Every structure is written in structure tokens, then in C-alpha cells.
Amino acid sequence: MKKILIIGSLNMDMVIGMKHMPVVGETVLGENPTYIPGGKGANQAYTAGSLGGNASMLGCLGNDSHGRALLENMKRSGTDCSGLSQLEEYPTGMAVIYVNEEGNNSIVVIAGANKACDVEYLKEHDEMIRESDYVIFQMEIPCEAVFYGIERAKELGKTVILNPAPAPENLPDEILEKVDYLTPNETEIAKLTGKTEETLESIQAGAGELLGKGVKNILVTLGSQGAMLVNEEGVQQYPTRKVDAVDTTAAGDCFNAAFVVGLSEGMTNAQAIRFANTASSIAVTRKGAQSSIPTREEVDEVMRMEKR
Secondary structure: OOEEEEEOOOEEEEEEEEOOOOOOOOOOOEOOOEEEEEOHHHHHHHHHHHOOOEEEEEOEEEOOHHHHHHHHHHHHOOOEOOOOEEEOOOOOEEEEEEEOOOOOEEEEEEOHHHHHOOHHHHHHOHHHHHHOOEEEEOOOOOHHHHHHHHHHHHHOOOEEEEOOOOOOOOOOHHHHOOOOEEOOEHHHHHHHHOOOOOOHHHHHHHHHHHHHOOOOEEEEEOHHHOEEEEEOOEEEEEOOOOOOOOOOOOHHHHHHHHHHHHHHOOOOHHHHHHHHHHHHHHHOOOOOOHHHOOOHHHHHHHHHHHHO
């Protein structure tokens, strides 16, 4: 099985449930917070390991109770944690997540030790990039580290996946042309391309623009509508199964990691997207980030049931 390297953030998530999201100036009563391992990079690494991928992770933690809890939880997924760094000078990153009754969320991220996942740290762990086949990035570590990592991975001939979340205003063309799979959601592709609408037509137009800048594949996650793949072969939308969503936290991370696990096992793009859609459709029926991630057996069973 080909090797997957996830480079990114690790956070402890503080999840607060509430009836509805507060507007500016409004006070809303919330439930008692729960603490759940998270961080976009960690969610993707945890998913890749849980789904049977040959996965490793690079990222930074504080040497504190949250950091120790995150590390122990990651080890249970089967992901190689030997490259993770625990630091005395930074606290572990944190995300405060507000979830309404419909299962939708708003998130505030505090970087903490994720700031130390910088260019020098990646240079120190160059061997792990060399040994990988697929390298996944997000945008919760310093941008210069993401850009360096993409350039280095592509220089070494790796397949590069960039999940542009949280989305910057734009990405340099010289970075986009090195990305094999760009995986935004509807909001992120709108921000990256300056579109004001999030319709399927607007998303497809935005993906076409990114294709023109050199991205090989644009894979847009569409929530309950599944996913859209845009590349030189055309446009294809892949619907997902209907479920009652409880919490969408980490659904996109689950999709991204599951997709790359599929590719690493030799699946086609279409097969890997269907596999990823199934995994994320299970995740949204559970609360939390890594606590919502399904096992490989669960995903395989749902896919078998869908074929009947």
C-alpha cells in the first residue's frame, strides 16, 4: 500500500451545543462544553489511519495535558506519530466549535503550537516527505510552511493534495500549478475565486478558473449534495446518501482523508470519491471531530448495503 503523509494542525476541540448561532451583540445559552481531539491535519491523519491507510503525520503539540491526550488518541488510529513534536514553549492548539440544533457549526481556531510547524520543522523531517507517495496539506499551519511543503513534495515527485481550509483570499499561481488535487468546499472555492454565489454553476465556473491556473483536479465537497470533480476530462458530480446530520464537524476532513486512502489503494477517482462520500456520510451522524470518524469495517458495510 502506498504511503500517505499528512502535514498539518492538531487542536483540542471545545464543542458547545446551542439552539442557534448568535448574531452580533446576541447572547445565547449553550450546553456544557465537551473536549474532543481535533485539528484539520489531525482529523485527516486520524481518519487515514482508522480507514486502514499507511499514514504518518507531521505537526506540533504543546507538552501539556491536551497535547498528551491528542497524541495518545492519534496513536490509537494506527497512524505513525514518530514525527510529531511536543514543545514546552507553546500550548497545544485549540478550536472552539459552536454547533446548532441542525448540526451546522461555526469554529474559532487558536493556533498555539501549530505556529511551530514551520519551514525549518519540515526541513528537519524531509525524510518523511521523501518516503511518502501522497502528501496532504491544509491551511491551519503557517502559509510559508504549506507552500514550502507543496514545492518540496512536488520536487520529489509526490502526489500533492491541498485542502484550502481555512481558505485564504487567494493562492499563488506558482503553488496552484503544483497541486494535483485541490479540495475546497462551496464556501472556500467561492472565496478563492472571488465568486459571490455558491450555486453549482458558480462553483463549476470557479473550478474552471483554477484548472486554468494549473491545478490538475478540483474536487469540491458539496455537503448533502456530495462532491464535484472538475479536471481536463470534464465535470462530474457524485451524489452521496441521505442521512440525518447531527454534527458536520470534521466531515470535510473525513472526506479528504478517505479519498486519499482510496487512491493509495489503487481506486480510480470515481471509486475513491464514492468511498469518501460514504465515510463522511457516517461521520455527520455523530458528534465531534475524531470521535465521529468511522472504522473501515463500518464504511465497507455501508457500501455493501448500498450495492444491494
